[in-house]
Amino acid sequence: KQEVTQIPAALSVPEGENLVLNCSFTDSAIYNLQWFRQDPGKGLTSLLLIQSSQREQTSGRLNASLDKSSGRSTLYIAASQPGDSATYLCAAPNDYKLSFGAGTTVTVRA
Amino acid sequence: DAGVIQSPRHEVTEMGQEVTLRCKPISGHNSLFWYRQTMMRGLELLIYFNNNVPIDDSGMPEDRFSAKMPNASFSTLKIQPSEPRDSAVYFCASSFGTSGYTGELFFGEGSRLTVL
Numbered sequence: 001k002q003e004v005t006q007i008p009a010a011l012s013v014p015e016g017e018n019l020v021l022n023c024s025f026t027d028s029a030i031y032n033l034q035w036f037r038q039d040p041g042k043g044l045t046s047l048l049l050i051q052s053s054q055r056e057q058t059s060g061r062l063n064a065s066l067d068k069s070s071g072r073s074t075l076y077i078a079a080s081q082p083g084d085s086a087t088y089l090c091a092a093p094n095d096y097k098l099s100f101g102a103g104t105t106v107t108v109r110a
Numbered sequence: 111d112a113g114v115i116q117s118p119r120h121e122v123t124e125m126g127q128e129v130t131l132r133c134k135p136i137s138g139h140n141s142l143f144w145y146r147q148t149m150m151r152g153l154e155l156l157i158y159f160n161n162n163v164p165i166d167d168s169g170m171p172e173d174r175f176s177a178k179m180p181n182a183s184f185s186t187l188k189i190q191p192s193e194p195r196d197s198a199v200y201f202c203a204s205s206f207g208t209s210g211y212t213g214e215l216f217f218g219e220g221s222r223l224t225v226l
Contacts, residue, residue, distance in 0.1 A: 043217040
């Protein structure tokens with residue numbers, strides 16, 4: 001069974017600082033890994049999907065890395081803004097199912 | 111594309127009443143998932159459909175819960191009778207996938223259910 005852990009559970013940074021969010025998974029035989037953002041009262045928004053053959057995926061200020069051998073993925077958000085405040089979840093597959101981490105709640109202080 | 115569309119967005123009902131939640135997946139997607147999210151348990155997978163066929167309903171908590179997917183563009187999740195412990199946000203999500211693979215997953219905005 002795939003177990004996904006995200007540490008820390010919460011993070012508060014001043015505006016402009018770079019964010020580093022960690023995700024670890026127990027079963028390295030994954031075919032992809034996905035990062036999501038969830039705003040309060042909203043659904044999950046897909047941020048990045050990394051295929052198992054990739055080591056990195058970038059979208060604007062977001063960059064996600066994947067190291068299957070160590071069972072880790074990292075989401076980097078450059079030059080954080082107050083609008084980046086949200087909960088970020090990673091999800092790793094187990095067959096057709098996705099196992100979700102509990103998320104890291106980020107607060108960016110203006 | 112309009113994304114995954116769920117209705118209603120909010121539902122308040124009394125214990126014992128029937129609740130029906132609806133979902134329209136993204137056109138072209140053949141995999142559909144129903145999730146439930148609570149503060150205590152996080153995201154829980156309730157049921158998974160592939161090509162309109164229920165593949166895994168092991169997450170459906172009780173016989174009070176049922177789900178259907180009559181065609182590729184519509185699914186329902188029904189709770190009958192509803193109980194206060196069913197209060198949660200119910201999400202529908204869709205992707206393109208096979209029995210052993212799920213592509214990028216897209217979520218709807220959710221249906222917030224409150225059972226009094």
